[in-house]
Amino acid sequence: MIVEPKVREFICTTAHPVGCRENVRRQIAYTKEQGEVKGIKKALIIGSSTGYGLASRIVSAFGAKAATIGVMFEKEGKAKRTASAGWYNNLAFEEFAKEEGIYAKTLNGDAFSKEIKEQVIELIKKDLGKVDTVIYSLAAPRRTMEDGTVYQSTLKTVGEEFVNKSLNLKNNTIETASISPANEEEIEATIKVMGGEDWLDWMRALKEADVLEDNAVTLAYSYIGPKLTYPVYFQGTIGLAKKHLKETAAVINEEFKNSGLKAYISVNKALVTQASAAIPVVPLYMAILYKTMKEMGNHENCIQQINRLFHEKKEGDSFKVDAENLIRLDDWEMEDAVQEAVIAAWDKVNSDNILEYADIEGYWEDFYNMFGFKFDFVDYTQDVEI
């Protein structure tokens, strides 16, 4: 089949297998250039097929030569429908790992469910014995509980309506977006999906099954961002979920301290991923941030961020943290010079001058690349096996 991108606002409903493979290949090549990562031997990555989770798995496998088990929720291809990008990414990742004799197995299913947790534990017992690193990188729209209750996460404000500039992804113009406040139920549901409850469930299940090494490490990813996006992110529904995630790290640290396990939250940089493209106002912020950071020479993508996490934010067996026990991989994004330039551009940007202030091309390049499109070397006129 000849596969073309079918884009609807912040999602692409097709993915290109050859392009996704190229995306993974480049991330592996970059990781190898950064040299050896120490301290990961056997890792479990929950949310391993795209974005920060995929980058974490690549750094574990190709930086540290660790055996990895991945958990993802992706769609396989059908006769006339391509698989999801994460599915192709994972296929490529496993192939590359196999070529180098690096253990990699993946479970495709709902990470929130008890079944997947049991299957992962069984696989760890059978193949690895125990794991020393658990990376929790889920970004999910919903969570189904054991009793069938479904919680849906929302990206809304808390308290007041928020009105600000936003990028209209259909035609790259600036429009005014208004984001309405969530009700109590929506806030609670978002915390259920994106907060720390499931992370804690995972850690307890792994501990109970005795598949965690002593002094193991677990990491979950978060975002804070600038005041500009506070109403929709840090102080919005997703921010409350992230607050819960942070509190969960403290709960895990207390509960697991006898085994030496340490739980960390790494606050990462805003980057175009399937999850972040869906947040109102944030895509315009990202396009301006990309332009600013590229000009200042400190822009990074997911694989660069996660390599820096393991090469520069680690000190022996621990990670360097701030006063709130957070790893700050967003340090460059939050630098005063960067934020001042972003704010100045934000104030001036409109539909007529957008290309001057925002890296629209870079935004879309990352977006298309995520689904395996717009890679120079791939011949998109060729039939491919989907």
Ligand code: NAI
């Ligand atoms: P993503 O959408 O690229 O990746 C999500 C991963 O979760 C995929 O592997 C997907 O298959 C998996 N997944 C989703 N639902 C699942 C389910 N029910 N069961 C099993 N697997 C499931 O997202 P991204 O952006 O990499 O986000 C990962 C984490 O990083 C999130 O916690 C996010 O908040 C955080 N983060 C993201 C930033 C960004 O700008 N993209 C910035 C800072 C933190």
